[in-house]
Amino acid sequence: MENIQNFQILWFLLIFILLLGYALLDGFDLGVATLLPCLAVTKEEKDTLIASIGPVWDGNEVWLITGGGALFAAFPHAYATAFSGFYLAMMLVLLALIFRAVSMEFRANDPARAGIWEKALVGGSALAALLFGVALGNVIYGVPLDGKMEYAGSFFTLLRPVPLLFGITGLAAVLLQGASWAVMKTEGKLQERSFKAVRVLMWINFITAGIYFVVLLGIFPRLSGNALMYVAVVFTFAGLIGLFFSLRKKNDAAPFWESSFSFIGLFLASGAAQFPNLITASNDPNLSLTIYNSSTGLYTLQVMAVIAMIGMPIVICYTIFVYRLFKGKTRADDHY
Amino acid sequence: MDALFLARIQFAITIGFHFLFPMMTLGTAGVILISETLHLVKKDDIYLKITDFFARLLGLIFVLGAATGIVMEFSFGTNWSQYSRTVGDIFGPILAAEGVIAFFLESVFIGVLVFGRKKVSPKVYWLAAFLVFVGGHLSAFWIIVANSWMQTPAGYEINAAGKVFLTSFQAAVFNPSTIVRFIHTVLASWITCAILVSGIAGHYVRKGLHGQTARTMLKIGIILFAITPLVQLGAAHAHAIQVINTQPVKAAAMEGHFKTSRGVPLYVIGYVDEDNEKTYGIYVPKLLSFLYNFDFNSEIKGLNDAPKENWPPVNLVFQSYHIMVGLGMIFIALGLLGAWLLWTGKLYTAKWYLFLLPFLIPLPHLAHETGWITAEVGRQPWIIQGLMKTASAASVVVSAGEIAFSLAMFSLVYLLLFVMFVQLFVKLVRQGPAAS
Numbered sequence: 001m002e003n004i005q006n007f008q009i010l011w012f013l014l015i016f017i018l019l020l021g022y023a024l025l026d027g028f029d030l031g032v033a034t035l036l037p038c039l040a041v042t043k044e045e046k047d048t049l050i051a052s053i054g055p056v057w058d059g060n061e062v063w064l065i066t067g068g069g070a071l072f073a074a075f076p077h078a079y080a081t082a083f084s085g086f087y088l089a090m091m092l093v094l095l096a097l098i099f100r101a102v103s104m105e106f107r108a109n110d111p112a113r114a115g116i117w118e119k120a121l122v123g124g125s126a127l128a129a130l131l132f133g134v135a136l137g138n139v140i141y142g143v144p145l146d147g148k149m150e151y152a153g154s155f156f157t158l159l160r161p162v163p164l165l166f167g168i169t170g171l172a173a174v175l176l177q178g179a180s181w182a183v184m185k186t187e188g189k190l191q192e193r194s195f196k197a198v199r200v201l202m203w204i205n206f207i208t209a210g211i212y213f214v215v216l217l218g219i220f221p222r223l224s225g226n227a228l229m230y231v232a233v234v235f236t237f238a239g240l241i242g243l244f245f246s247l248r249k250k251n252d253a254a255p256f257w258e259s260s261f262s263f264i265g266l267f268l269a270s271g272a273a274q275f276p277n278l279i280t281a282s283n284d285p286n287l288s289l290t291i292y293n294s295s296t297g298l299y300t301l302q303v304m305a306v307i308a309m310i311g312m313p314i315v316i317c318y319t320i321f322v323y324r325l326f327k328g329k330t331r332a333d334d335h336y
Numbered sequence: 337m338d339a340l341f342l343a344r345i346q347f348a349i350t351i352g353f354h355f356l357f358p359m360m361t362l363g364t365a366g367v368i369l370i371s372e373t374l375h376l377v378k379k380d381d382i383y384l385k386i387t388d389f390f391a392r393l394l395g396l397i398f399v400l401g402a403a404t405g406i407v408m409e410f411s412f413g414t415n416w417s418q419y420s421r422t423v424g425d426i427f428g429p430i431l432a433a434e435g436v437i438a439f440f441l442e443s444v445f446i447g448v449l450v451f452g453r454k455k456v457s458p459k460v461y462w463l464a465a466f467l468v469f470v471g472g473h474l475s476a477f478w479i480i481v482a483n484s485w486m487q488t489p490a491g492y493e494i495n496a497a498g499k500v501f502l503t504s505f506q507a508a509v510f511n512p513s514t515i516v517r518f519i520h521t522v523l524a525s526w527i528t529c530a531i532l533v534s535g536i537a538g539h540y541v542r543k544g545l546h547g548q549t550a551r552t553m554l555k556i557g558i559i560l561f562a563i564t565p566l567v568q569l570g571a572a573h574a575h576a577i578q579v580i581n582t583q584p585v586k587a588a589a590m591e592g593h594f595k596t597s598r599g600v601p602l603y604v605i606g607y608v609d610e611d612n613e614k615t616y617g618i619y620v621p622k623l624l625s626f627l628y629n630f631d632f633n634s635e636i637k638g639l640n641d642a643p644k645e646n647w648p649p650v651n652l653v654f655q656s657y658h659i660m661v662g663l664g665m666i667f668i669a670l671g672l673l674g675a676w677l678l679w680t681g682k683l684y685t686a687k688w689y690l691f692l693l694p695f696l697i698p699l700p701h702l703a704h705e706t707g708w709i710t711a712e713v714g715r716q717p718w719i720i721q722g723l724m725k726t727a728s729a730a731s732v733v734v735s736a737g738e739i740a741f742s743l744a745m746f747s748l749v750y751l752l753l754f755v756m757f758v759q760l761f762v763k764l765v766r767q768g769p770a771a772s
Contacts, residue, residue: 055447058402062443066435068409073432076424083413083420084731090414091742094407095749101403102753105396109760149421150733296425296502303505304429311436315444318467322444325456 007301008291011074012275014308018070020267022063023132023170024177024260029057031178033100033125036118039182039197044332045190046118050104052185052330059319061101073304077149077294078278082139085151089158093131100124126171133170137163140274141219142282149289162215169212173263176201180243180255185330195247198255202243205262209236213269220273228272236265339736340727343415346743350407351712352705353750357401359704362476362522363529363560364394365469368449370556372465376458382549386556387465388453389769390533394468395450396764400757402443407746415739419719419729425502426492427482430509434478442471476525477518484514486720487711488582500723512582513575517711520575523568524707527667528700530564531693533557534674536765538693541684549769551684558683562675565667572664573627579714580628583721584637585646586714589653591615591624596638600624605658608651613640615654648716656709663703670696 032039032053040046072079083090099120107117141162144152179201182194213233216223223229239262246254274280278294281287295301368390375383409431412420420427448456448464456464491507492500502508534557540550580587587593592608592615593600602624606617622632639647670692677683684690719726 051451055451056444058398059440059444059447061402061406062435062440065406065409065439066432068413069428069432069435071428072412072420072424073428076420076428079413079424079428080417080420080731083410084415084417084734087414087731087734087738088741090410091745094410095745097406098403098749098753101399102756105399106756106760109396109763110756148732152733296428299505300425300429300502303502304432307429307433307436311433315436315440318441319444322448325448325452325460 004295004298004301005292007298007305008074008295009276010305011070011295011301012278012291014305015067015070015074016267016271018063018067020264022060022067023174023267024263025060025063026057027129027174027177027263028181028256029053029060029178030100030125030129031174031176032182033121033178034129035175035178035182035197036122039179039193040190043114047332048186048190048330049182050107050121051332052181054104055326056323057104058101059322061097070304070308074296074301075278075289075291075294076296078139078289081145081149081151081279081289082135085143085153086135086138086158088155089131089135093128093135096124096127096131098124100128129174130167130171132167134158134163134167136170136270137166139279140166140270140277142280142288144283145279145281145287145289147287149287149294152283162219165208165212165215169208169266172201172204172208173259173266176205176259177256177263180259183252184256187329191252195250198243198259199247202240202247206237206240209240209262209266212266216269216273223269223273226272229269232265232268232272234265235268236262239263239265339734339739340730342736342739342743343730343734344726346739346746347411347415348712349743349746349750350404350411352708353754354401354404354408355704355708356701357397357404358472358476358479359525359528359701360397360532361394361401362469362472362525363527363532364390364397365465365472366526367529367533367556367560368394369465369469372462376462382552385549385769386553389553391449391453392764393761394446396757396760398446398450400753403753404750415731415734416719416729417731417733419724422498422724422729423500423720425500426485426489426508429502429505430478430482430485434475434482438471438474438478440471442468442475445471473522476522480518480521481509481511481514483711484517485511487511487517487715488513489720489723494723513578516571516575516578519571520568520707521704523564523571524700524704526560526564527568528704530557530560530671531667531696531700534561535694535697538690539765540768542687542690546768546770553769554683555678558671558674558678561667561671562678563671565664565671568664569668572661577628580636583715585639585642586648586653586711588637588639588641589648589650589714590657590710591636592650592654593624593636594638594640596635596641598625598633598635600636602627603654603658605662606654608654610647610650646717648714653710653714656706656713660703660706660710663699663706667700667703 032049036046036049040049103117103121103124107114107121110117138158143157146152176198179194179197183191183198186194239258243255243258246258276291277288278291279289368387371383371386375387445464445467449468452461452464485508488511490511491502491504493503494500533553537550537554537557540546541554591603592606594613599622601619601621603615603617603619606615608615625634625636626632628634628636639650674683674689677686677689715721717725717727719729
């Protein structure tokens with residue numbers, strides 16, 4: 001049993017990393033797209049912003065797909081309970097992801113209706129960014145579960161204040177990722193506006209992150225004795241303070257990394273609060289889905305660990321390779 | 337209507353619609369790889385134009401495939417949670433492996449293929465084309481593994497609680513139907529694209545558009561069109577034998593064969609009267625027995641060997657299968673005809689043949705959709721052959737009303753996506769390879 005526990009912990013970590021990778025990478029895609037109407041005025045500026053994420057968003061989304069697959073493989077009960085339990089919310093997530101994906105391609109090829117596809121892109125991205133946080137908030141804060149590991153709440157259970165706070169915190173972090181990505185990839189007036197957006201979003205993140213940490217400590221008093229929680233707080237605020245100074249120096253590369261740093265802090269706090277639970281039961285702690293009662297067998301966890309340990313470093317290497325091909329400022333005509 | 341029925345309809349729409357796009361992706365990636373290789377070797381800009389043209393089309397196809405594929409991955413959890421709980425040990429790792437080993441590769445490098453022409457050297461561009469091709473095919477491999485495991489499960493044990501445990505990953509991945517089904521499906525994708533390329537290029541040549549570029553494109557298309565359906569004949573034959581051996585009920589349904597007997601006929605066209613257990617139509621005597629192991633009197637198991645509650649809807653399986661086979665035969669004939677025209681130098685002036693080609697473009701889609709119906713409906717009532725029934729696999733907390741809502745939503749959204757896709761695809765084809 002000792003042995004399987006090690007692998008269950010390992011898989012908690014690996015899924016945490018996959019979801020974090022998704023949040024950081026697709027986070028800036030969703031953020032840029034949500035901020036499109038705020039940052040860009042002319043069609044050329046919109047083209048530039050969309051072109052800055054065009055070559056990379058699909059690879060970024062695979063972090064979510066792989067995260068979902070890994071959850072299925074390692075903790076099928078958590079996957080089954082959350083996905084079937086949050087049914088209508090999941091359908092909304094899918095709808096949002098479909099529209100944000102196709103709208104970029106449709107917009108480029110269908111100029112007559114470009115305005116509609118832009119709205120679909122903005123709406124889809126904003127909704128996805130918000131809902132991921134709400135979903136995470138629900139499994140951490142807890143939802144009612146029955147004795148057969150099935151969800152016992154309704155759609156509106158998912159919209160309680162604490163999960164919504166997670167959603168807003170996540171959305172604010174995603175927008176900051178997007179704005180700081182835009183600062184890094186653009187020039188001129190577009191960059192000026194992106195700098196302004198980063199400044200505003202930085203202050204919003206100070207507030208939302210602050211509330212988020214306080215609420216987490218309030219709900220889980222045990223976290224005050226957890227070193228990881230302090231590391232998380234330091235990460236987030238170090239990132240945001242660093243961002244404050246980078247903005248004063250008009251540094252256009254550092255903000256993206258500082259925003260990412262701050263986002264990692266938010267994730268670490270969630271991980272610290274959640275471990276070893278996967279879906280916390282709000283009605284009775286004994287009904288919670290944990291990494292110990294929800295996992296697949298030892299052999300499956302081992303096979304998957306081998307695949308992940310060999311596969312993911314290779315994935316990360318070629319992802320960096322491709323990002324380097326597209327590094328530097330984006331131009332509007334980079335599409336095709 | 338009950339929740340189970342609605343869930344089945346929704347799953348069928350989810351998969352059936354998604355399937356259209358990867359079937360175009362694989363072959364298009366193959367044509368891009370061929371063209372870009374020729375571009376590197378021959379240094380001829382005609383190939384560059386062909387590559388860029390198909391890279392634009394691939395960009396559109398891939399986005400639709402990715403957007404609808406994520407629905408597929410989610411739907412095991414949303415709609416089939418009991419299935420997910422039962423087989424997470426095996427099905428989960430296969431889907432996760434698809435992400436790590438295949439889909440990352442394809443998705444990361446497709447960005448280079450679609451956006452990178454001006455950014456990277458020709459060699460790096462070729463590498464991207466190669467990796468998208470490899471990634472796409474690996475992705476297909478893992479998805480076929482997942483589906484094949486549902487057809488011919490292997491490498492597992494069942495514990496007292498009825499939960500399935502993985503005992504050999506290798507045996508589960510290379511279960512008895514994986515390889516032959518992978519080859520059959522990949523060839524279907526290449527046929528789809530051979531006809532797509534031939535159809536587009538045939539239209540250009542007939543209208544006198546894009547000169548040598550169109551003729552080169554047509555030549556590539558017709559060569560593929562001549563070869564791939566012929567190779568498929570062999571692969572399909574091997575697959576049919578595998579089905580007879582490992583899924584005799586499905587095989588019997590495919591031919592409307594009720595009583596286990598020797599010297600079984602092969603129907604060219606027909607109708608199955610399920611209630612009276614009779615099959616009518618035009619048939620070739622003893623041919624099925626002969627094709628099975630080249631003995632006119634070999635024994636083929638009939639549906640009656642299985643209890644009736646374990647039969648799939650026989651006529652639906654029969655008709656789907658025969659439509660697919662019939663289309664395959666048409667593709668072989670028309671592909672060979674094209675090759676003959678190319679060989680004799682008449683291809684570019686054979687107006688009637690060039691006129692016909694664009695109309696063939698939807699047919700391979702009809703063939704792979706009916707093939708998929710044969711495979712999936714033919715396995716019913718099982719979700720995993722012999723192990724778990726579809727009726728006990730659905731989510732327990734999702735109501736019929738919720739599924740009715742999501743089904744309506746997906747139907748509308750997919751209709752919109754389909755209309756937009758066709759419209760934009762036609763537009764890109766109209767712009768043609770010169771637009772780059």
